[in-house]
Amino acid sequence: MGNCNGLPSSQTQLHSTTADPDTGPGHHPNGLKIDPPGPPRPSSSATSATSSSVGRVLGKPMEDVRNTYIFGRELGRGQFGVTYLVTHKDTKQQFACKSISSRKLINRDDVEDVRREVQIMHHLTGHRNIVELKGAYEDRHSVNLIMDLCAGGELFDRIIAKGHYSERAAANLCRQMVTVVHYCHSMGVMHRDLKPENFLFSSSAEDSPLKATDFGLSVFFKPGDVFKDLVGSAYYVAPEVLRRNYGAEADIWSAGVILYILLSGVPPFWGETEQSIFDAILRGHIDFSSDPWPNISSSAKDIVKKMLHADPKERLSAAEVLSKFLIPKKTLQTLADLLYSQIFARFLTG
Numbered sequence: 001m002g003n004c005n006g007l008p009s010s011q012t013q014l015h016s017t018t019a020d021p022d023t024g025p026g027h028h029p030n031g032l033k034i035d036p037p038g039p040p041r042p043s044s045s046a047t048s049a050t051s052s053s054v055g056r057v058l059g060k061p062m063e064d065v066r067n068t069y070i071f072g073r074e075l076g077r078g079q080f081g082v083t084y085l086v087t088h089k090d091t092k093q094q095f096a097c098k099s100i101s102s103r104k105l106i107n108r109d110d111v112e113d114v115r116r117e118v119q120i121m122h123h124l125t126g127h128r129n130i131v132e133l134k135g136a137y138e139d140r141h142s143v144n145l146i147m148d149l150c151a152g153g154e155l156f157d158r159i160i161a162k163g164h165y166s167e168r169a170a171a172n173l174c175r176q177m178v179t180v181v182h183y184c185h186s187m188g189v190m191h192r193d194l195k196p197e198n199f200l201f202s203s204s205a206e207d208s209p210l211k212a213t214d215f216g217l218s219v220f221f222k223p224g225d226v227f228k229d230l231v232g233s234a235y236y237v238a239p240e241v242l243r244r245n246y247g248a249e250a251d252i253w254s255a256g257v258i259l260y261i262l263l264s265g266v267p268p269f270w271g272e273t274e275q276s277i278f279d280a281i282l283r284g285h286i287d288f289s290s291d292p293w294p295n296i297s298s299s300a301k302d303i304v305k306k307m308l309h310a311d312p313k314e315r316l317s318a319a320e321v322l323s324k325f326l327i328p329k330k331t332l333q334t335l336a337d338l339l340y341s342q343i344f345a346r347f348l349t350g
Helices: 044-052 108-123 155-162 167-186 249-264 274-283 298-307 318-322 335-348
Strands: 013-015 069-077 082-088 094-101 133-138 142-147 199-201 210-212 231-233
Touching (some): 069 094, 108 133, 108 142, 155 199, 155 249, 167 210, 167 249, 167 298, 167 318, 249 298
Antiparallel strands (some): 013 231, 094 142, 133 142
């Protein structure tokens, strides 16, 4: 159970074909492979027209991103776009550019998805654990989002390499992730697709800060809002999302799944098919008996259990996860368990 080599990637995302009209379709355009690197450049005959035309997505004058940035190698791709390494022509500073093909923006909902992603990233700017949007460009071929370059790669890849983390290291990563959730929720944003692939390290250093990325499925919300569209990634989706009746508590569930994986190396809900994963999530049985769980402190297990509470109203909030009250009373612990819990709580609370 402690070996993470079988940890599945969650690139396939869930999309409802009957989304709630108030929350949008919950889907996003696929990326397009481009060679040479970067999106196609507007033809010379279209350049002047591009500069004077207003883009249908961003609602501002079109601009060729290549006038400012030099495109390099492809950094990665998902269902939503292709990300390239780009270099600013004047400053020589390097960034990441997420390029979304305009051909994939078929209808008004597709356009609104991209527009909302840009709005949310601007809204959340300035947090040290969130990838910052540096600029957004649109031409006739693509929408290009210039973002922080996170050279340390995905949390997913580090989990694969390590197998699983110590409580101390897992607590440090969990604290950063839940800090993001707390900030997003305080700003009226629900991420809706938290998973190890969507957390990046700033550098290759072991203690590199963690940054959340990919807000393509995120939405603005107000307290009491209920969402019905089925979005997210199979292993990390909350049971109430599968029941199509959820709120911001679903983000805490996803973070709890990640914490379980950090500590054990495997997901808490497993299945050979997407439907079998959903069935396991809805059953709600969580294995705390297999290795390495017998050697993990009761306080760490308690936090995981409370983040993965089946009832979203009973689930911990982000602020509660970060608070010190989660440490059990000393009289109820062994000395060794107390030591573990103090380390875990210290890193959770910073």
